Amino acid sequence: MDVSKHFLARVLGLILIPLFLYVTIFAVHFVVLNKSGPGDGFFSSAFQSRLIGNNLHNVSMPEYLAYGSTITAKNLRIAGGYLHSHWHLYPEGVGAKQQQVTAYLHKDNNNLWLVRKPEENDSESRTPVLVRHGDIIRLEHKETTRNLHTHLHEAPLTKKHFQVTGYGTNGTGDSNDLWRVEVCGGQKGDLVKVLRSKVRFLHKATGCVLYSSGKTLPKWGWEQVEVTCSPYLKESPSSQWNIEDHFNPKLPNISLSVLKPNFLEILLESHIVMIRGNSGLKPKDNEMNSKPWHWPINYQGLRFSGVNETEYRVYLLGNPVVWWINLVTLGLYVIMVAVASVAIRRGLSLNQNSLEHSQVLKRGGGLLLLGWLLHYLPFYTMGRVLYYHHYFPAMLFSSMLTGVTLDILFKSSDLLLQPIYSDRLKVAGWLLLQFSILYSFYLFHPLSYGMMGPLAHESGSAMAGLKWMDSWDF
Numbered sequence: 001m002d003v004s005k006h007f008l009a010r011v012l013g014l015i016l017i018p019l020f021l022y023v024t025i026f027a028v029h030f031v032v033l034n035k036s037g038p039g040d041g042f043f044s045s046a047f048q049s050r051l052i053g054n055n056l057h058n059v060s061m062p063e064y065l066a067y068g069s070t071i072t073a074k075n076l077r078i079a080g081g082y083l084h085s086h087w088h089l090y091p092e093g094v095g096a097k098q099q100q101v102t103a104y105l106h107k108d109n110n111n112l113w114l115v116r117k118p119e120e121n122d123s124e125s126r127t128p129v130l131v132r133h134g135d136i137i138r139l140e141h142k143e144t145t146r147n148l149h150t151h152l153h154e155a156p157l158t159k160k161h162f163q164v165t166g167y168g169t170n171g172t173g174d175s176n177d178l179w180r181v182e183v184c185g186g187q188k189g190d191l192v193k194v195l196r197s198k199v200r201f202l203h204k205a206t207g208c209v210l211y212s213s214g215k216t217l218p219k220w221g222w223e224q225v226e227v228t229c230s231p232y233l234k235e236s237p238s239s240q241w242n243i244e245d246h247f248n249p250k251l252p253n254i255s256l257s258v259l260k261p262n263f264l265e266i267l268l269e270s271h272i273v274m275i276r277g278n279s280g281l282k283p284k285d286n287e288m289n290s291k292p293w294h295w296p297i298n299y300q301g302l303r304f305s306g307v308n309e310t311e312y313r314v315y316l317l318g319n320p321v322v323w324w325i326n327l328v329t330l331g332l333y334v335i336m337v338a339v340a341s342v343a344i345r346r347g348l349s350l351n352q353n354s355l356e357h358s359q360v361l362k363r364g365g366g367l368l369l370l371g372w373l374l375h376y377l378p379f380y381t382m383g384r385v386l387y388y389h390h391y392f393p394a395m396l397f398s399s400m401l402t403g404v405t406l407d408i409l410f411k412s413s414d415l416l417l418q419p420i421y422s423d424r425l426k427v428a429g430w431l432l433l434q435f436s437i438l439y440s441f442y443l444f445h446p447l448s449y450g451m452m453g454p455l456a457h458e459s460g461s462a463m464a465g466l467k468w469m470d471s472w473d474f
Contacts, residue, residue, distance in 0.1 A: 023267065026267055026270070027263065030263070030266060030267075034050070034051060034052055035051060035052045035053050036048075036051045036052065036053035036054035036057070037051075038106060039105075039106075040054055040107065041074075041081065041082060041104070041105045041106045041107050042079050042105050042273050042277065043079075043269060043270075043273060044074075044076070044078070044261075044269060045074055045195055045242055045244045046260065046261045046265075047261060047266055047269055047270075049260055050260050050261070050266070055245065056195070056244065058255070059195075059255070060253045060254065060255045061194060061245070061246045061247070061253050061254075062194065062246050062248050062251035062252065062253060062254070063193065063194060063254050064130050064131075064191045064192060064193060064194065064251075065115065065130065065131040065191070065192035065193075065194060065243055065246065066115070066128040066129060066130045066131060066248055066250070066251055067115055067116065067117055067128065067129045067130075067131060067137070068114070068115065068116075068128060068248060068250065069114070069115045069246055069247065069248040069251075070112050070113070070114055070115075070142060070245075070246075070247040070248070071112070071113055071114075071115060071243050071244075071245060071246050071247075072107075072111045072112060072113070072243070072244045072245040073113065073139075073199075073241045073242070073243060073244070074241060074242055074244045075103055075212035075237070075238065075240070075241055076198060076237040076238075076240040076241060076242060077212055077214060077236075077237040077238045078237075078269060078272040078273055078276060079105060079214070079272075079273050079276045079277065080103060080212040080214065080225070080237065080238065081102070081103030081104050081105045081212060081224070081225045082103060082104050082105075082107070082108070082111040082244070083101070083103060083111065083113065083139075083148075083210075083227065083241070084101070084102050084103060084104035084108065084110050084111050084224065084227075085099055085100060085101045085102070085110060085141045085143075085144060085146070085148075085166045086099075086100060086102075086110050086143075086144070086222075087099065087143075087144055088100050088220075088222070090156070090163070090165065090220075091220045094156050094163075094220075095153035095154060095155070095156065095163035095165070096151065096153050096163065096165060098149070098165035098166065098167050099141075099144060099146050099165055099166030099167070100165070100166070100221060101148065101149075101164045101165055101166055101227050102217060102221060102222070102224035102225055102226065102227055103212045103224065103225035103226070103227050104224050104225070105224075105225070109142075109143060110141075110143050111245075112141075112142040112143065112245075113139045113140065113141055113142060113148070114139070114140040114141075114142055114171075115131060115137055115138075115139065116137065116138040116139070116140050116171060117129075117137065117138070118136050118137070118138055118178055126250075127250075128248060128250040128251050130191055130192075131181055131191070131192050132181075132188070132189050132190060132191055132192070133181065133182060133183040133186040133187060133188055133189060133190040133191075133192070134180065134181070134182070134188045134189070135180070135181050136178050136179070136180055136181075136204055137178070137179055137180075137181055138171070138173075138177050138178060138179070139179065139201075140171045141166050144166060145168075145169065145170045145171055146166035146167055146168050146169070146173070147166065147167055147168045147171060147173040147177035148164070148166065148177065148179065148201075148210075149164070149165045149166060149167035149168070149173060149174075149176050149177050150162050150163065150164045150165070150176060150203050150206065150208065150210075150229040151163065151165075151176050151206075152206065155213075155226065155228035155229075156217060156221070156226060157213065157215045157217070157226050158213045158215065158226060158228050158230075160231070161208070161211060161213070161228035161229060161230050161231070162206065162208055162228060162229040162230075162231070163228070163229075164210065164227045164228055164229050175204070175205055176203070176205050176206075178203075178204040178205070179201040179202065179203055179204060179210070180201070180202045180203075180204055181199060181200075181201065182199065182200040182201075182202055183197050183198070183199055184197075184198040184199070184200060184235060184240060185198070192243065194243045194244075194246045195242060195243065195244060196242070197242065197243070198240045198241075198242060199240065199241050199242060199243065200235070200239055200240055200241070201241065202233075203229055206229065206231070207231070207233075208229035208230055208231045208233075209229065209230050209232075209233055209239045210227070210229060210230075210239065210241070211227065211228045211229060211230035211238050211239045212225055212226070212227055212228075212238050213225070213226045213227070213228055213238065214226075214238065214276070278384060289385045289386055289387055290302075290386055290387060290388050291386065292376065292379040292380050292386065292391075294388070295376075295388065295390075295391035295394075295395075296323070296326070296327050296330075296376075296391070296398075297323070297324075297327060298317065298318050298320050298323040298324065298469070299469065299471050300388065300471045300472065300473070301315050301316050301317030301318075301388055301447075301472060301473070301474070302315070302316040302317075302387055302388040302389065303315050303316075303473060303474075304316060305450075308455075309452065309453055309454050309455055309458075310452070311452070312450050312451075312452055313450065313451055313452065313474065314447070314448070314449075314450045315447045315473070315474040316388060316389065316447075316448070317444065317447050317472065317474070318388075318395070319437065319440050319441060319444060320440065320444070320468060321436050321437055321440035322399065322437060322440070323395075325402060325433075325436075326395070326398040326399055326401075326402050329398075329401065329402040329405050329406065330369075330372075330398065330401070332405055332409070333361075333365055333369065333401060333405045336361060336405065336408065336409065337361055337362055337365070337366075340357075340358040340361060340362070341358075341362070343358075344358065353411070357408045357411060357412055360404065360408060361404070361405070361408050364404055365401055365404045365405060365408075368397050368400050368401040368404060369397075369401055371394075371397035372394050372397040372398050372401060375393045375394035375397060376391065376394035406429070406433070410425065410426040410429050410430070411426070413425050413426065443466060444463075444466065446462045446463060447463070447474060451463070455474070456472075456474050
């Protein structure tokens with residue numbers, strides 16, 4: 001009975017209450033931050049419809065897609081982006097050197113496309129013709145007047161897919177500009193509902209489907225999202241699009257009752273967007289990123305500002321004395337636990353204090369070691385850009401483990417020394433440790449508080465003689 005009560009208390013105190021607080025904070029967040037902003041495009045059309053000031057909030061537009069309409073098409077994968085093109089061409093060696101087509105996460109005039117019939121310019125038609133499931137269309141980029149196009153060249157990043165480009169002039173291209181509209185779950189003749197229909201664009205000549213891979217293009221592609229034509233026709237959010245913006249003066253506007261998502265849906269979507277955004281971060285030019293193995297050895301810091309002697313320089317670097325004591329103590333902890341475990345296994349007679357010390361070392365220290373590992377090792381699996389400050393949570397656990405290990409080490413000195421010498425060793429050890437930490441802080445504090453003047457390798461520098469590793473850049 002006591003075990004079950006203890007278990008329920010832990011579930012309540014360590015899982016349910018923290019989870020409730022976490023979700024409550026997001027609920028407040030959604031209530032307070034309810035207005036449109038520059039990052040709206042990262043979210044689905046349904047999510048955007050709840051943001052005051054967004055063009056989808058209480059939206060009024062033509063209900064059904066028609067030829068001659070100006071549209072934006074948004075991919076249905078989370079953070080899939082808007083179908084986008086611009087004047088820049090694919091570089092040499094990347095498929096055909098034609099105009100780039102990407103998915104862009106922000107609202108932009110280069111996201112606008114004109115819906116055209118295959119062989120004619122329908123802008124002069126007086127009576128609007130609605131687009132139906134199964135129709136063959138052209139999508140003409142409004143800004144550059146080139147058609148959405150694909151061919152059998154490989155896509156830039158997804159090698160088993162085909163390249164998608166902008167091709168032609170003033171809407172005149174070739175047969176590879178034709179796409180069949182398919183309403184997911186629809187039948188031939190069904191109308192395409194703006195915002196509500198899930199649509200796929202199947203290439204007439206090759207049979208592939210327009211696809212947002214979610215992969216970030218290199219700098220030549222402005223780090224936008226890759227758009228391909230996939231020969232794999234299985235339905236997925238990556239191959240599904242919805243018509244988000246729809247402009248056609250020949251059609252009446254009506255108020256569209258977009259199904260606004262509930263709280264759990266927007267909570268889930270916001271987390272997926274955060275995770276994908278975080279994992280897709282890339283270093284900026286001249287930015288000092290680092291690798292996980294750098295962190296425990298204090299291999300490299302992070303420059304916040306300034307690069308030369310005339311600028312005010314701030315450089316984030318861990319106190320090397322603390323960092324290296326932590327590193328040495330990690331190894332010392334493993335040795336001490338191994339020695340204590342072997343001694344107990346072999347039945348060596350230990351006094352009560354030694355038994356208590358071994359329990360503290362294994363249980364308390366083991367928990368702190370686990371905390372360090374859980375906060376440190378996952379970074380080795382991450383593909384995103386990493387920075388020095390990512391180690392700080394793990395460093396706290398490492399520092400606490402150092403405190404526990406050194407405390408047990410000093411207390412265990414009475415196994416080898418007489419009590420009077422053991423006590424003196426404890427006092428001297430702690431005083432030396434504290435003095436080393438405080439004095440090293442004094443030596444390196446200009447890095448954190450900022451400095452000007454000569455660099456560390458120059459005479460007269462406030463940091464002269466303190467560049468202990470060549471990789472430190474201050």
